[in-house]
Amino acid sequence: MDRELLQSLYRYCLCLTASNAQAEDLLQTAIESWLKASSRPVQLRAYLRKVIRNQFIDDCRRLKLVDFEPLDDNAPALLDEACLEEIEIQHNLIEHLFELLNSAEREVLYLWAIEGYSAAEIAQELQQPRGTILSRLHRIKLKAAALVLNSSAQNIGGQ
Incomplete structure (x- = not known):
């Protein structure tokens, strides 16, 4: 197990829990479970993600805690002040979006945006219907659009 895999799994845990401490505990529990297992999985990343999700x-x-909603079916090397300001604004928007999403939506967002999975691949990974995943992605996009509109309106009103 390499550092990149651990970081990826930690980010996945963080997306589910929205808490550093809980993410660390969840990752540790999954790794302990893997170490205690008698057989070694062929696809370690997928196996550990499944253990993390089930835990x-x-x-x-x-x-x-019921955090699920019922569902219908490398930064540039040289940065100027304007670029740094834009990055800070985007970071704040992402943090606000993250707060608006439930754990099921954060999980789908992680697999889609960070891991680069398609809706069909996410559905297969989570063993859920593709329509459910598409619904979650649609709700995430609506929440993100509303957040950007609210942010733009505040920026215009504040000028």
Whole structure:
């Protein structure tokens, strides 16, 4: 297991939990489970993501947290001040969007935007209908568009 895989899995945990401490605990639990297993999976990344997701769902059930909604079916080397300001604005928008999403939407966003999966690949990975994944992506895009519109309106009103 290399550092890149650990970082990727940590980011996945963080997308599910929205908490650094919980993400660390979730990753540690998954790695412990893998180390205790008698056989070694062929696709380690997929195996560990599945363990992480199942553990997260179990933890939510245990704590009686319902975070799922019912569903219908390398920065540039040289940066100037304007570029840094734009990056900060985008970072703030992403943080606000992240707060608006539930864990199911954050998981889909992670697999789609970070891992580069298609809707069909996400559906297969999560063992859910493709329509469900497309619905989540659509809701994510609506929330992002609303956030950008609100941000633009505030910037215009504040000038």
